Amino acid sequence: MSIALSDHLDPWRAVRYGLAFTGEVALSQLPRLAEIVLAREDAPPARVDYRLRFERDPEGRALVIGHVRSCLRLPCQRCLGAVEIAVDAPLRLALVKTDQLAGELPDDIDPCVVAGDSLDLAALIEDELLLAIPAVPRHGDGLCQPPEPVQARASSRSPERSASASESGLDPSAEKPHPFAVLAGIRGVDKA
Template identity: 35%
Template sequence: MRSRPFATFDPWKFASTGQTLEGSLPLARLERLAGALQSAEGEARYRLTGHVDADGRSLLEAEIDADVLLECQRCLGPVRTALHAHSTLAPIADDGRAAALPGAYEPLVVGEEGVVPADVVEDELILALPLVAMHDTLHECEACGYVVPQPATTAVSEAKPNPFAALPSLLKESKTQE
């Protein structure tokens, strides 16, 4: 099936007929995701496949990939991050039915208008964002001008005399006096 990212479709019919929808979306069109990115250049590639499981449950397999530019939280420079999302979505009519789904399935609440593929792609990519974006190595952060903090060095004070150093001589004196 051709890519129609902003058209809606009935997920139950889509799954029962085993349809596939694939294509790409500009990251700039995914407004909620673009707000978390340092740059919204590039695109997300997606593939949505419908099928029915052994229990007769309609499912959508979502496979989504995107290379995004995030802000490194260590050096505040740009860090390229590959996002990959793979989810098995079970369309449901309301939130109340989510508890009945097996743990391997994610609920996809479907309104009267149906499912908008671009919304699914955007939601899955937002969930795939790392908690803390940062370069893999400190060397990459240093290239962005980050100065690696050195452990605090304590000033070595001049050697103080050991107060117990005189004890052996005092013990010798006390033994000789006895």
């Protein structure tokens, strides 16, 4: 069974009837996620697979159980290039009507507070994916390098050529790359 994800679902009814939903949602329907995912020029936008089941546990709690899965193209925090991050997040949430009831749940059950009779399934799927993304997405160790600072290349140049390096905004004397090193180089040229 599948529904359009823009539709709001009555989760209490879904629990009563033990409904299950399986399908795909386009990234364009998940605006908070789309904001951090890099667009691909050569491929269609990423899609998210979801599988959700509504049921009651032996204690009588209303649950939504399932998983969300996608492959997201994110900016690598080391090389700043694109890195494909596979996300496959199981979810198990207790549906409750108030924050107070959420606080009364056992520690190992996460709440999903639904004040009325309407649950935004797309928002729920998006929340779970956002939680599953690594805090610092990056390529595996040794697979990429930080971008080489411009000043580091200039430091190997001979003093005779330093003037031309300075003119292009590079400070040949800078041991460590530093934003102000570029400024210092430009000022040196002005004095000369």
